[in-house]
Amino acid sequence: MRYVDEDAKFFEPASLNEIEEIEAKFNLTLPNELIDFLEETNGAEVRGAGFSSTKYIMELNADFRTDEIFKETYMPLDCLLFIGGSGNGDHFGYSIVNGDIQNKDIYFWNHENDSREWIAPSLEQLFIWWGEGIISV
Template sequence: MGSTVFTAWQDRRMWKDLIRGLYEDAEFASAASDMAVDRIEGRLGQAVPDELRDLLRHTDGVLAEWGSGLVWSVEEIVDQNIRFRHDPEFAELYMSFDQLMFFGDNGGGDQFAYVRLPSGQNTGVYMWDHETDDRKWVAGSLTDYVQRRAVAEGDDWYK
């Protein structure tokens, strides 16, 4: 039982410790409840990837790099995805966003997302370029995304 308690405590700290070690200016919100994270699935009709669910259960969003949304809050994930999917001007300018679940941004208009596959499999993190409508794979997981973003030079490390 002692090791289980230690593991649970260790898991709770993992995301915050990882991010604090990479971003000097990281700001964390209070943890999101399971019910709050479930609201993403209910509103977007799409499963929240396990790694994102885990992070949100430890902190309801992370700001870093001068206040940009490293990972958005539950509310912002829902609001931004609904806006992108239902904005008539976006529908004229861009391909559909229905397969994406945006969860963060670079502070300059580009967004980071998961791609929903029919199998439900997680294929990593993608970047959506707001100027070109390009959608490009940038990281194999949320942990990989957080790490790559921290060590890269420049705001558009993913291009």
């Protein structure tokens, strides 16, 4: 992954078993770029944003899909696989269409108004743009 921020924090790589657990739990095939990221670092922190670990990806997505408060407050959240957050309650994720992640586009979900919008063409580009301060939310 391209170096973008000298203050970025990276963690120990995820195991193949942890990655496969996400796929099994949500019945999805993860994009290769996310698998590569998790095999390189099981989460990262860049300029206040967290790019999630396998454990956090599983917990966050399970909560968003099952918690009654989320179900009553927001449109369904199972159309996104959340893989990180901006640090203010908003999150980044891949779009799920017809039960599958069909491309590398990353979307931003605003928890205050429940909007969802495109933010980057790939995880790598999101990481770069965020690290360089080109985008922020």
